[in-house]
Amino acid sequence: MNSLLNAPNKPPHEGVIDVSTFVSALQKILPVGAVILSKEGQRPFECDGLTVYQQLPLVTAMPETVDQVQAILRLSHLHGVPLVPRGAGTGLCAGAMPHAEGLLLVLTKLNQIVHVNHKTCTATVQPGVRNLALTEAVAPFGLYYAPDPSSQIACTIGGNVAENSGGVHCLKYGLTVNNLLQVTMVTIEGEIMTLGGAGLDEPGMDLLSLMVGSEGLLGVVVEAKVKLLPRAPRVQVLVAAYDTVTAAGDAVAALIGQGIIPAGLEMMDHLAISAAEDFVKVGYPTDAQALLICELDGTDAEVEEQLLLVCECFKQHGAHHIRIAKDAAEAAALWQGRKAAFPAVGRISPDYYCMDGTIPRSQVGYVLTRISELSQFYGLRVANVFHAGDGNLHPLILFDASIDGELEQAELLGGDILTLCVDVGGTITGEHGVGLEKMPQMPYQFGDAELAQFRRLKAAFDSEELLNPGKGIPTLKYCQEYRSLQHG
C-alpha cells in the first residue's frame, strides 16, 4: 500500500511501554480468555472489511462490562499504549485495523439491548449490539431502526456511531447522526460522559454529533440511545431500466427536484446489473445500461399518490422498462439483486475495491463518464452501484491482486475517483469513513487551517494521541509529505 501509510506510527511515549507490566495489569482487569496474546488468536482481528490493510496488535482485549472498558482505558492511558476500538470489523476504510504496538479493544461482548421503550420509540443498547438484531428485537412493537448499512447483519451499533453509517434508506430517514439521541462514552482517561439526552435538543454545543463519525479518535462509546421508527403500513418497490446512465441520473435529479423523497433510490450500471443478475437471477433487464431501484413507503393513500408520480417521472426521462413489485416476495427479490451487488461483483473478479465518494446529484452523468474514462486509462473495469438519491457513489474497481502492480493501479484509480468527487463539489467519503485508507485524500479535501483545527479538537479529547492513532486526521508532517509527493 501507500508507503506513507506504512510508516510506523509510534506512540508519544517513544517506546517506553513496559509490555509485560501492561499485559499483566490487563489480565488482572479481565477474566481468563478475554485477553488474547497469541498470533493465532489475534489473526481474526488483523483487519476490518478492507482486507488489504492488515496488522496484528500487541494484545487484544474483549471486555464484557463498562467497568472493564473504563479500567482498560485508564490502563492504556497510564502506560501510554495506543488503543484501537473495534466492533464487528465490517468497516471499509481500515478504521479498525489494529496498531502494531497497541491494544485492540473488541466491544462485541457488550451486546445487550438494555431497554426498549416502544411508547417513545427509543432503544438503549450496548455498542456490540448488531444493527439487524436491534431491528429484529423491536419488530414485535411494529418498530425498526432506520440506518441499514449493507453489513447490517453483522455490523454493530457502536461501529455505526463511529462511522456515521447510512444505508439504502438514509435518503428519507437519515444517517446514524439523525437517529441518535444520546451516547455514553469513556474518555481516554477512563471518565464516563453522557452526551445528548432523552429529549430532542439539549442546550449547548452539539457534542453528540461530534462523536458520531469520529472513528474512535475521541472516545469509546459504551451505550447509545437510538430512535426507532414505526413500520410504514405499506412499502412499494419498483425498478426502472434506462439506455444510458445519464438518463437514469437525470430521472433521479428530476424526481427529487419535484419534491418526491423515496425511502430508497438506488442505481446500478450495466456491469453491476449483469453481475447481480447472474448471481441471484431476479429478472433484472441485463440489456439495460442503468437500473433504478425505488422504494416508496407510507400509508396506502400516500404510496398510491407517489407511485403514480414516480412512474410518470421515470417514463418522461426515458425508462424503457418499469417493473412494479406485486407483493412482498417480489419486492424482496428486487432488493436482493442490489444488496447482493458487492458479492456478485466478487464473483466476476478475483478482487474488488469499493470506493465511497458523494457528489451533487446533478454531476452524476459527468462523474460516471469520467470514471469510465479513468477505467479505460488504468485498464481496470469499474462497476457502479450507488445511493443515487443522495449522490453517494460506490464504484467497485475490479482487479487481481495476484497480478503484480494491479492493486497499486486499483488504488491509484480509486484515488483519482475520490479527487474527482472533491473537484465537482463533493467529498471523499459519504459513509465509509476516512480510517487509514483515505488519509492521502484528506489534504486534498481540506486546507491546512481545517486540518490543524481537527488536530486541536482531537487533542482536546486525547492529548497524547492514544485513541486510534494514525487514522482519520492526518498529522501536519503527513500532509507536508503528501503534498511534496504530489508536486514532486
Added chain:
Amino acid sequence: MGDLTVQLEQQIQHAYATKTPLKIRGGNTKASLGRETSGEAMDMADHSGVISYSATELVVRARAGTKISLLNDLLAEQHQRLPFEPPSFAGEATIGGTVAANQTGASRPWFGGVKDSLLGLGLINGYGEVMQFGGQVMKNVAGFDVTRLQCGAMGSLGLITDVSIKVLPEFKAGHTLTFDMTIEAALEAMLKWANLSLPITGMSHFKGLLYVRLQGGAGGVASASTFLGGEKLASKAAEIFWQAIREGSFLQPRHDQTLWRWSGASDTLANTVPNTSLINWAGAERWVLTEALDTPLEGLVQYQGGDRLAEVYGAISAPQQALQQRIKHAFDPHGILNAGRLYAWM
C-alpha cells in the same frame, strides 16, 4: 448586503492580537437567550446574501447574516421550505444566529432539528482563520463533524460565516385538528399517535386543546384526518396558531417573569414538570412561565428572563466541563468569541 469575510477575518485577527472580547450579533433577535455578556460588537447583519441555491439539489447556501424570512420567500418561489421550521422573529432572525442558537419549530420530532438539515458551514475561529467544514452534499463523513458541533454553541467556538442547508419540498396538503384534552390525556394521545406511521408534523398542547398538524400528500392527509377525528381548525386559525408556536409568541415573559424550557422523553408524566404552560414536540419539549424571583427549577433551562448572569443552562459534570473548556480553547485560545454566553466558565 454582501461578502464581508475579509473584514470579519481582520476584526477577529485584531481581537486575537489584542485579546479583545467580541460579541457576535446578527439580527439581534436572540439577545434574550443565553447569558448576558459584554464585548466589542461584531455585526453580521450586513454579511448576507444567498451564495447558491439549487432547487433540484435541494441545497441552499447563504451568508450568516441572511434573514430567515428572505430564505423562506426564496424557497417558497420553488415550492420548497426549510425542514426545521425556524422562527423568523418579526423577519429579523438570521440563518447564522438560528444555527448558533439551535432554533427549531414544531416539526422537530418528524423533520429533525437544525443539525439534521445542516450540511456544512464556513467558520472563522478565534485565531482569525477562515475555514470550511462539511459541504453541499447530502452525506459527508470526512473529518470531525465541526459543522454540527456549532449547533447550540452560541457562537462560542467560532464565527459562522455561511451555512449550507438541505431543503425539502413544500407539503401539497395539510390541515390541523384540535382535541379538547387535559395535559394528561394529551400526553397519552400524542404518545399513541406518534407511534403510528401518520403524516403528522406538529403536536402541541395549549390551554386545554391538543393541536395536531397533518401535512403531506392530499390522500395521506385526508385518510389520517378521518382516522384521528377531532375538530378541523380553519386554515387561517391554524396558520396563526403554528406561527405563534414557531415564534414563541404565546409565552413572552414580562420583565418580572422567567420562561423555563424542559426537554426530555415524551412519555415523561405531566406532574414531573409542574405548572406546564405549553407542550410542544409531542411531549418532548415543555414550557413553564414563572415569576422571576422563583428559585431555579431542577432540570429546566432558564430560557428567557430572570437573572441572565446566572448559569442559565444549568450545571454539567466536572469532566465534561473540563472537556468543553479544552474544546473552547482548541477553537478560541484567548476566549474572545462570545465568552461567557453559554457558561460563565467558557
